[in-house]
Amino acid sequence: MNGAQLLIACLENEGVRDIWGYPGGAIMPVYDALLDSNIKHYLTRHEQGAGFAAQGTARSTNRTAVCMATSGPGATNLITAIGDAYMDSIPMVVITGQVPSQLMGTDAFQELDVFGMTLPITKHSYVVKHADDIPRIVHEAFQLAGSGKFGPVLIDFPKDIAFQKTEAKPLSSKKELPPISHCDPDALRIAKELLAKAECPLIYAGGGVEKGNAVAEFRAFVETTGIPVVHTLHGLGCLPGNHPQFLGMVGMHGSEAANKAVQGCDLLLAIGSRFDDRATGKLTEFAPRAKAIHVNLDPAEFGKLRVVQSALGGDVAQNLVALTMPLNIKPWVEQTQEWKRVFACRYDAPFDSVFAPRLLHDLSQAMTDRDTFICCDVGQHQMWVAQHYKFTHPKYHLTSGGAGTMGFGLPAALGVQQANPDARTIVVTGDGSIMMNIQELATIKRYNIPVKILLFDNQALGMVRQWQQLFFNNRESEIDLSDNPDFCRLAEAFGIPSMRVVHRDQEADVIQALKNTDGPLFIHTIIDRAANVWPLVPPGASNSEMLTEEGVSVG
Amino acid sequence: MPPVESSQLIIHMSRAYGSLNRLIGIVRQRCFEIESLNVQSESAEHYRIQMVVVSERNVVHLIKKISQMADVTSVSAAKLTRVLETA
Ligand SMILES: Cc1ncc(C[n+]2csc(CCOP(=O)(O)OP(=O)(O)O)c2C)c(N)n1
Ligand SMILES: [Mg+2]
Numbered sequence: 269m270n271g272a273q274l275l276i277a278c279l280e281n282e283g284v285r286d287i288w289g290y291p292g293g294a295i296m297p298v299y300d301a302l303l304d305s306n307i308k309h310y311l312t313r314h315e316q317g318a319g320f321a322a323q324g325t326a327r328s329t330n331r332t333a334v335c336m337a338t339s340g341p342g343a344t345n346l347i348t349a350i351g352d353a354y355m356d357s358i359p360m361v362v363i364t365g366q367v368p369s370q371l372m373g374t375d376a377f378q379e380l381d382v383f384g385m386t387l388p389i390t391k392h393s394y395v396v397k398h399a400d401d402i403p404r405i406v407h408e409a410f411q412l413a414g415s416g417k418f419g420p421v422l423i424d425f426p427k428d429i430a431f432q433k434t435e436a437k438p439l440s441s442k443k444e445l446p447p448i449s450h451c452d453p454d455a456l457r458i459a460k461e462l463l464a465k466a467e468c469p470l471i472y473a474g475g476g477v478e479k480g481n482a483v484a485e486f487r488a489f490v491e492t493t494g495i496p497v498v499h500t501l502h503g504l505g506c507l508p509g510n511h512p513q514f515l516g517m518v519g520m521h522g523s524e525a526a527n528k529a530v531q532g533c534d535l536l537l538a539i540g541s542r543f544d545d546r547a548t549g550k551l552t553e554f555a556p557r558a559k560a561i562h563v564n565l566d567p568a569e570f571g572k573l574r575v576v577q578s579a580l581g582g583d584v585a586q587n588l589v590a591l592t593m594p595l596n597i598k599p600w601v602e603q604t605q606e607w608k609r610v611f612a613c614r615y616d617a618p619f620d621s622v623f624a625p626r627l628l629h630d631l632s633q634a635m636t637d638r639d640t641f642i643c644c645d646v647g648q649h650q651m652w653v654a655q656h657y658k659f660t661h662p663k664y665h666l667t668s669g670g671a672g673t674m675g676f677g678l679p680a681a682l683g684v685q686q687a688n689p690d691a692r693t694i695v696v697t698g699d700g701s702i703m704m705n706i707q708e709l710a711t712i713k714r715y716n717i718p719v720k721i722l723l724f725d726n727q728a729l730g731m732v733r734q735w736q737q738l739f740f741n742n743r744e745s746e747i748d749l750s751d752n753p754d755f756c757r758l759a760e761a762f763g764i765p766s767m768r769v770v771h772r773d774q775e776a777d778v779i780q781a782l783k784n785t786d787g788p789l790f791i792h793t794i795i796d797r798a799a800n801v802w803p804l805v806p807p808g809a810s811n812s813e814m815l816t817e818e819g820v821s822v823g
Numbered sequence: 824m825p826p827v828e829s830s831q832l833i834i835h836m837s838r839a840y841g842s843l844n845r846l847i848g849i850v851r852q853r854c855f856e857i858e859s860l861n862v863q864s865e866s867a868e869h870y871r872i873q874m875v876v877v878s879e880r881n882v883v884h885l886i887k888k889i890s891q892m893a894d895v896t897s898v899s900a901a902k903l904t905r906v907l908e909t910a
Contacts, residue, residue, distance in 0.1 A: 383841060387848045392893040395840050412893055568887035 271399035272297035272430035274438075275363070276305045278406035281438035284334050286310060286325070286686060288318035290345075292338025293378060295365030297430035310686065310715060313707035315342050317679040319349020320705070323358050324683025327666050328641055330479070332359040332414040333683065339365045340378030343424075347386060348673060350420045354389040355670025356502070357479060359418040361409050362386075366395065368428035383424045391419030396426065399434035407439050417566045418479060451580060451590050459561045459578040459591060466535035468600040469495045470555070472518060472547070475502030475669070476540020478662040480565055480584035486539065489588045493595045495537070496604040498526035500547045501654055501669045502662065503540065509632065509658025513601075515608055519547035520805045521651040524611035527803075527811040529604050536560045540584055543573040544670075553810035563587045613656065620772055621796050624649060624724050627775045628696070629656040634779045639691035640664060641684045645677035645701030648730040651801045653696050675704025681719045682711055692720070694782060699725040699752050709762035712788050720782050721790045723755060726797045734800045738815065739807075759790035766790040829858060829877040829903045834889065835896045836870050842894035843870070849892065853885050854878055869896070875903065 269277070275298060279287070286308045291299045302309055312318040315337040322335035337346050343364040353360045366372065367379040372395075383395050392412045394405045409421040463469065477486045486506050490497055490513055497507045498518040507514045516523025518530055530536070536558040541547065548554040551573060560576040562569070563584055570579040580587040615626040642657060644650040644667040659665050666684060668676040677695040685693040702723055712719055729747040736744055756766035769778055769791060778791055803814040836842055843862065850857055855878040865871045876885065882900055889898045 384844065387841065387845050388852050393841065393845075397840065408893075416891070566891075568884065568891060570887075571881075572884050 269434060270297065270301075270430065271396070271402060271425075271432045271434060272301040273304070274399060274402045274434055274436060275406065275425065275430070276301045276307065278403050278438045279334065280305060280307060282332075282406065282410045287334045287336055288312055288321040288683065289336030290315045290318055290338070290342060292342045292365065294339035294367055294427045295336065295342070295363075295425070297427065298336070298363070298365065298425065310682070310711070312679065312682070313710050314705065315345035316348055316675065317682075317705050317708045317711065319346045319362070320352070320676055320679035321683035321711075322360055323349060323353055324643065324666065324680035325687040326353075326358050326360055326683075327680070328663060328684040329687050330359070330481070330663075332361055332410050334361045334363065336363040337365070338378065339367055339382070340380045343382035344380060344385070347382075347389070350386055350422070351389040352668055352671040352673045352676065353420040354391070356475070356668065357418045358420065359413040360420040361413055362390075362420055362422045364422065364424050366424045366426040369397070369426045370428065372426065383422065386422050389420070390422045393422035393424070395424045396429045399429050399432040400436045402434070403436050403439045407442065451582065451587050455578045455580050456587070456590055459580060460593070462535055462559055462561060462577060463493070463591065463593065463595065466595070467597060468533045469493075469535040469537060469595070469597060470529050470533035470558070471495050471497040471537045471539060472500070472530065472541055472555075473497060473503045473506050473539040474500035474541030474547075475662070476542075476564055476584060477503060477506045478540075480540060482540070482585035482588060483661065485585040485588040489592045492592050494597060494601060495595065496529055496601060498522070498529060500541050500544065501667060504654060504665050505659030505662035508660045512605070515604055517654050519549060519811065520807070521655060521801055521803070522547075522805070522811070523613075523655070524803055524814060524816070525604065525607040527805070527814060528607050528611075530555050531812045532603070533558045537563065538574075538576070539563045539588070540565075542569045548573070549805045549811040550809055553812065619796060622769060622772055622775055622793050624652045624795050624799065625656040627778060627793075628652055629658070630775065631779050631782065632656075632658040634783055635692065636660065637783075639688060641666060641681070641688065641691055641693045643677045643681040643684060643693065643695045644668075645695070645697040646672045646674045646731075647698045647701060648726070648734065648799070648801045649696055649698045649724045651731075655801075674701040677701060678705050678719075678721065679708045679711075682708060682717055685717050685719050686715075692782075693718075695719060695721045697721060697723050698730060699723065699727060699749050699755075700729045702755075706758070709759065709764055709790075713763040716787065718787050720785065720788065721759075722778070722782065723790070723792050724795050725752065725755065725792060726795050726799065727752060728797055730797075730799070731801070737800070738804070755790065755792040759792075764788045764790050766792060769793040827877055827879050828882070829875055830882040830900050831903055832872070832874045832876060832886070832889070832898060832900045834870075834872040834874065834898045835865070836872065836892070837894040837896070838864065838868055838870050839894055843872075845892065845894065846872070846889065849888055850874075850876055850885065853888060854880050855882075855885055
């Protein structure tokens with residue numbers, strides 16, 4: 269066996285079923301070995317597409333996914349997807365070809381130091397020095413990527429190692445992972461005392477709930493305690509979007525009810541969340557009168573941004589079970605319900621064009637018949653999804669939160685759909701974002717992947733336009749996209765059926781088409797260029813200083 | 824502005840390819856400056872690293888992050904009494 273064949277055998281041994289990638293000189297021996305494997309390889313049309321497609325698989329299944337590219341430019345094209353995976357804690361093993369060992373460090377053709385470039389955005393990384401090391405490295409890479417706080421792991425694979433003969437075999441016995449630590453009894457006792465005393469407790473929950481496989485325990489905790497809930501972007505769906513205790517998303521584009529509750533609570537339970545600036549606004553004014561309990565797998569988060577009275581590390585589900593108890597907080601619950609009623613979203617926009625918030629809201633009501641994944645791009649449309657699509661589980665919402673990478677949606681959807689063949693997968697994108705990885709329409713066609721694309725075309729980089737309007741005296745700078753291509757003809761050129769939507773009367777048709785079309789579909793929806801995302805907390809301001817369509821709302 | 828403090832870290836870590844670079848990268852990324860660095864090879868597999876870092880950030884967060892590195896077996900820190908002058 270040579271090193272490349274052993275690498276593939278080790279991937280098979282880890283249960284890898286598919287790889288997203290793009291070949292080239294330094295990785296050719298691995299592509300040759302792939303021909304004799306059961307692993308299915310999907311060729312994207314850009315390495316960034318491969319990186320995000322692998323993320324789509326990983327995000328929708330919580331399984332470690334694999335992407336692969338050649339050295340030099342192939343590897344650098346993966347970097348955005350690696351950084352994105354690092355920020356959102358996505359388990360991914362990235363394999364890059366490298367020039368032969370003896371040429372490394374000589375500025376050889378297509379030699380770039382991808383190991384060095386990705387050091388700060390990987391959980392760990394390897395350069396393979398000898399083929400005999402491959403079984404250990406591959407196994408460790410999968411263990412590291414998919415344990416603790418998930419993240420991307422890079423394996424840089426020099427071409428001479430790929431050709432090296434070896435007797436080594438994939439590891440037969442798998443190393444046991446150390447169990448995640450149990451609850452800290454002191455912190456738990458303090459947390460229970462705080463809970464029992466609180467009059468206005470609030471749960472602020474994020475992506476760590478789902479990543480910790482704790483959605484069921486979370487729901488039980490919420491139901492039994494009766495505490496109102498606000499979610500971060502990645503937390504959405506932990507409590508179903510239409511659950512009475514759910515007050516909305518918190519933070520910059522959070523709901524008024526959610527932000528008011530944060531400002532008013534006397535005990536904040538941060539569960540699987542990390543006090544990110546998009547959620548907290550001005551940190552010193554976030555939940556200003558509250559004591560705090562922090563439940564998080566990762567102890568490095570404790571005290572990083574907020575001093576808390578009780579820090580519960582380790583397994584999130586176990587901690588939640590230990591904290592579950594009935595509480596008596598009726599007046600506070602009624603107050604939050606009142607805010608929810610008063611500040612409910614309105615969907616009765618007066619104009620003739622499609623109103624994206626309404627369409628997304630109605631779409632979510634219609635998609636409950638089977639698993640439906642929504643893969644967002646980045647911009648106003650992404651925030652409208654977060655605000656108005658009622659998620660029934662967090663796994664259905666794929667969004668680039670930490671990095672906010674335009675171009676994420678379409679390739680991520682490819683990975684989602686392939687890993688969940690019976691599910692419906694919808695990309696919600698903007699006219700700016702879609703063009704960042706538009707080439708992946710060819711991948712849809714090649715593998716006949718039945719992904720649906722819902723494009724909101726406001727002929728602008730809308731989110732940037734909105735900020736220029738609000739914070740730069742409406743001086744528009746380089747946000748105009750009025751010369752967009754004809755998206756329907758573009759889709760058709762890739763062999764994908766399309767539909768054009770211009771009037772609000774067609775909103776129901778859009779929903780029916782998304783619901784009932786079997787194959788891929790591209791829906792080009794024209795929306796009002798001037799539409800904004802409301803409410804909005806200006807960057808650096810307190811969450812109590814929300815801007816709304818009507819003006820400033822002081823919480 | 825919070826005072827700039829220096830701390831001495833003792834780190835035992837693997838000598839695997841790139842481990843030292845990764846460590847230094849984490850120190851930089853978390854906004855600490857390295858004032859002095861002493862690397863000893865304890866064995867064929869392990870380094871003992873003595874490092875003085877300085878920052879206005881809390882060193883506890885740096886230690887937590889370092890302790891999570893796959894290369895690291897142990898890390899400990901002592902605050903140095905000297906408090907540097909800030910400009
Ligand atoms: C790769 C990348 N480049 C730039 C940005 C900055 N950015 C954030 S939102 C946005 C506009 C997105 O435009 P579009 O996709 O049309 O969405 P809209 O806001 O109009 O709904 C830009 C440029 C980004 N997030 N990612
Ligand atoms: Mg746009």
